[in-house]
Amino acid sequence: ANAADPLLVLDNVSKSFKSPGGGLFHAVRSVSLTVHSGEIVALVGESGSGKSTLGRIALGLLQPDVGSVSFDHQRLTGMPPEVFRDVRTRMQPIFQDSTAALNPRKSVRELLMQALWKQPGEGEARCLRLLEDVGLRPASRFIDRYSHELSGGQRQRVSIARSLAMEPRLIIADEPLSGADVSIRGQVLNLMLDIQRSRQVAYLMITHDISIARAFADRVAVMMKGEIVEMGSAQEVLTNPQHAYTQRLVAAVP
Ligand code: ADP
Numbered sequence: 001a002n003a004a005d006p007l008l009v010l011d012n013v014s015k016s017f018k019s020p021g022g023g024l025f026h027a028v029r030s031v032s033l034t035v036h037s038g039e040i041v042a043l044v045g046e047s048g049s050g051k052s053t054l055g056r057i058a059l060g061l062l063q064p065d066v067g068s069v070s071f072d073h074q075r076l077t078g079m080p081p082e083v084f085r086d087v088r089t090r091m092q093p094i095f096q097d098s099t100a101a102l103n104p105r106k107s108v109r110e111l112l113m114q115a116l117w118k119q120p121g122e123g124e125a126r127c128l129r130l131l132e133d134v135g136l137r138p139a140s141r142f143i144d145r146y147s148h149e150l151s152g153g154q155r156q157r158v159s160i161a162r163s164l165a166m167e168p169r170l171i172i173a174d175e176p177l178s179g180a181d182v183s184i185r186g187q188v189l190n191l192m193l194d195i196q197r198s199r200q201v202a203y204l205m206i207t208h209d210i211s212i213a214r215a216f217a218d219r220v221a222v223m224m225k226g227e228i229v230e231m232g233s234a235q236e237v238l239t240n241p242q243h244a245y246t247q248r249l250v251a252a253v254p
């Protein structure tokens with residue numbers, strides 16, 4: 001893939017919610033953002049600044065009031081459901097509570113088979129390969145387990161494997177580490193980076209944790225009250241003393 005190839009393009013996207021008082025609350029205001037093939041873009045900003053809303057719009061889980069979402073040169077906004085589904089498999093979410101969403105009645109094998117659209121007996125080798133790819137080795141030791149037989153970190157790896165089964169080109173990760181134990185955060189982050197390198201997967205990494213942006217992002221977009229107020233290389237954005245809001249976020253990191 002060409003590194004300069006725009007993969008996800010959010011063009012002038014806005015979203016309002018009805019506020020309890022009866023007015024409109026502008027959660028996302030005229031946001032334009034591009035993630036290129038293979039690129040890691042961190043979307044940072046304080047709680048309530050509109051990051052998750054923007055992520056949900058990108059995934060098609062929410063409709064923007066204004067503006068459009070395009071993925072791999074196809075306009076998603078307003079497209080027919082079957083085209084949407086097709087495009088959507090190449091854009092996968094990882095949420096903070098992804099692991100909680102793993103069906104406890106299904107074994108790892110069944111969870112992955114479901115993602116691979118395989119019937120029992122098919123695709124065993126792919127399942128094993130996916131488990132190896134996310135660091136669950138030897139895979140044969142994990143494939144028949146249920147989620148309660150896995151540690152938190154192992155469950156996060158299974159949910160990542162399930163996303164990878166779709167062969168995504170973009171992973172939209174919304175606070176993927178917030179639910180994780182401190183001791184496994186580094187491991188999961190490293191796994192996400194390995195995946196980026198070996199599969200050229202692009203990330204939109206939504207996080208309030210600037211240290212993640214600093215360590216891993218090619219570019220950083222800073223959101224404040226629904227708007228992107230700064231965007232650039234991680235170095236430029238995070239060290240710019242001119243921007244008080246960003247510096248406050250930086251200072252909040254221990
Ligand atoms: P962030 O992820 O940056 O913390 P969110 O995108 O979750 O921010 O939320 C931005 C704002 O929009 C918040 O004030 C939130 O309360 C509001 N909001 C988000 N989703 C909804 C919704 N479905 N209905 C009403 N308000 C919402």
Ligand code: MG
Pocket residue numbers: 051052053174
């Ligand atoms: Mg959020």
